[in-house]
Amino acid sequence: MSGLSSGFGVWNPIAWALLFVGILVVSFIVRSFGNKGYKRGTGQTKVFLSGNDEPETSNGLHVRGDHLYWGMIDGLSAYYRRVKAWHTGILSDYAAWFVGVLGLVFVILVLAR
Amino acid sequence: MNNNSMSVIVRTVTRFMYGLIILFGFYVIMHGHLTPGGGFQGGAVVASAFALLLVAFGSAGLKGQLNLHWLQSIEEFGALAFLGLAFLGIGTAFFYNLFANSGGFLFGASVPTGSNAGVLTAGGLVPLMNWAVGLKVMTGIAAVVIVMLVGSHKEETE
């Protein structure tokens, strides 16, 4: 009843959840084998930033929205430059794209007939 | 007179004409089931009389004559009346024409086939719906015209 079969693949959320819990239990067991010498409040818990000191902030540091995925967006900058220029926000362009797609669909449909 | 209103010729002709225009609009609504026209067309004609008044006398000249809240209330009433009339026939089906050919006094006369002189008391729910639509359209378009006029005037003064 809960499972989903596509004829060549199977997805069962209940089985998945049981597996998830099982792996969680196993990982806790593995974790319990770990080194017991861990101490809070010593050098072990200090933030390690390539050996540099942690920067001082008055009330904590918040990574703002635009700072996330900076590298990825920068890497795709060639694509983003084009696609941003494409979204001009001008109503005439919206309509021009509509008319363009309409013409293309006409050509394809008539050729395929 | 305020400076929004137009020349004395326009105002005089408007005073003479607007009653006739409204009368013609009501005629078109009333005969909607017999002649070309109906609720929407008649309502639009009546609303054009309001528009004529607004143009001739300016929005300030008509202050208090056409109350926007009343117009909107009548518009809602017209729409509700239309839907209510459609609901009347729900025993058979929505929009079922309950009164047609019933012989009753409410537009229940039977409709002759072929060419005829027109029976005003025939049509069942259709003439009533025409009136509901007519009410909605005349008040609705009048409200739209007033809102647009007031809106554009405010802009000039600001």
Add this chain to the structure above:
Amino acid sequence: MTALTLHAPILLVALPLLGAFATPLVGKLGKGARNTLIGLIVLAVAGLAAMLAIDVFGSGGIPTVYELGGGTFTFPLSGGQVPVRILFEVDGMSAFMGLITALIALTGAFFSFSYWKERSGGNLYFSLFLMLIAGVFGMVLTGDMFNFFVFLEITSIAAASMVGFRVWLKQSQEAGFKVMAMYTLSGLFVLLAIGLLYGQYGHLNIAVLARSIQGSLTDMVALGLLLTGLAMKAGAVPMHMWAPDAYGEAPAPMSAVLVVNSQASLYGLFRILFTLFGASISTGTVGWILIVLALLTIFVGVTMALIQSDLKRLVAFGAVSQIGYMLLGVGVGMAVIATRPEYGLVAMQGGIFHMINDAACVGLLFFASGVVIRAAGTRDLNQMGGLGHRMKWTSIFFAIGAVALAGVPPFNGFASKFLIYEAAFKLNPFLAVLAVLSSIMLLAVFVKAFQAAFLGPRSNTSAHVSDPSLGMMLPMAALVLVVIVFGLFPGFFVDHIVTPAAKALWLGRDAYINAVLGG
């Protein structure tokens, strides 16, 4: 069949319409009376939609026909009769869309009662809300082409008014003009196509047209107009640019209803492709047109969402990309309908199942973003932060909606996307690769939004916020419940509501025609 079920198709349209006209009058009595009326209407509509769905799904694929102003004919007709009155025809797909609309109408109305409590223009807001609901119900239930156009325009006018009725907001006026202009353009081309079909066959009823359609050159022109017009109103790239403007500028609960409106246009597109034209078109070509539109929509929607700094615009681009998954699933189904391999129906199931999942997740995200924007006092993600300290439930709801929409197991978005991936992979592995990749990027998009809005240290702006009142929490919780239940028991829902809907489109053309015209 009870009398209520018999009249359910028209009541679903008439009751919200009645509410829309009565709201300004009842609103004069006070907010309590108005909210009671609207609450009763949406509850009645939800009940009727459920009754109709149970009736249609239980009938074994035979559509229900309702004749407006009827009483003369019994359906199916016999002996070459053709219907002249407007018909409402409800098959599995229509009933399924009715369920989606009812879900969002119910949660949206009750969310709005609290959300719009202290705002002005409440009468107008709820009036437009109900009119939009009535229009969407009309679009999905009607069996008449011109009637479809009328309801399409009702939704257009109500939706555009909804985007721009707050005339004091600068950008909402720009969005309103753009949306109305684009909707009108699409509506006029749809009307032109309906005129072309009427001119050839002399009928407007979908079943009659479907039986007589030839696939002539004029038909192809009509198909092109209908396909492009409805795809634009659904927000398919590259005709999507109005969509983020509209979703972003409308009040938050209304954005959810606008997404359902887009889905109704998508429904119209599917109805026209599968039922009206059916085998008289080159299904492979049309299927691939849909697939190309779908891929563009998925990819451009997701990548544009990634660079947004306005929370509602970000969610709006996410919603645009999800339209692409529905198009992909149904496009794959269309492309292989002539050969009918077993994965065609799976693709249809995925695409259609994704509709209800998308409505629930996107609705949840828009509700939550409305709450967040109101609490933070800004829509700019760069000025938010730390809201999660005081808004625990809202952040949990937002997170659940986000991961479900991004297709993370075990939520409902994964269940439908799983079916789409599998079927698309069978047709062409590249399709599945792009779909999976875009899903991962969508997760990144929502990680960004979640991090920017809810995480981070407490700040001055986030110190005085709190979770919204119970009136807003309960509708969101209801959608979360839908997300989780659909995610944990996808098999049940696919078997009982999605498969009848998919079969109504995929192989149900003859049943649709015969329900009106007889065998």
Add this chain to the structure above:
Amino acid sequence: MNIGNLPFIVAALLVVLGLYTFLFKRNLIKLVIGITLIETGVNLFLVTLGYRTGGISPIYTFAPEAQQMVLPTPQALTLTSIVIGLATTALLLSFAVFVHRHYGTLDVRKVKELKG
């Protein structure tokens, strides 16, 4: 060429002219005019569909006997379309009024705060 086809050509011309206006004019009011031009073209197309040569209007009040009538359905469709067109045009013009109030311009190329 058949004279009966002339209305179809006019309808097509109106649609094309409307599209041209919508795509290439810069004033928002002119865009609305373009939309109404397309609408007029579509309406003309619909009403022409129902025309029969020598037909009279499909109303029986004082109708001449035994004469062919034009089809009433396209006229009903056209009327509905006109009603809808009234609502959309009013809405678009109202939006144009408020866009002008907020932006101080009606140039479609300057009304683009929502982009990207």
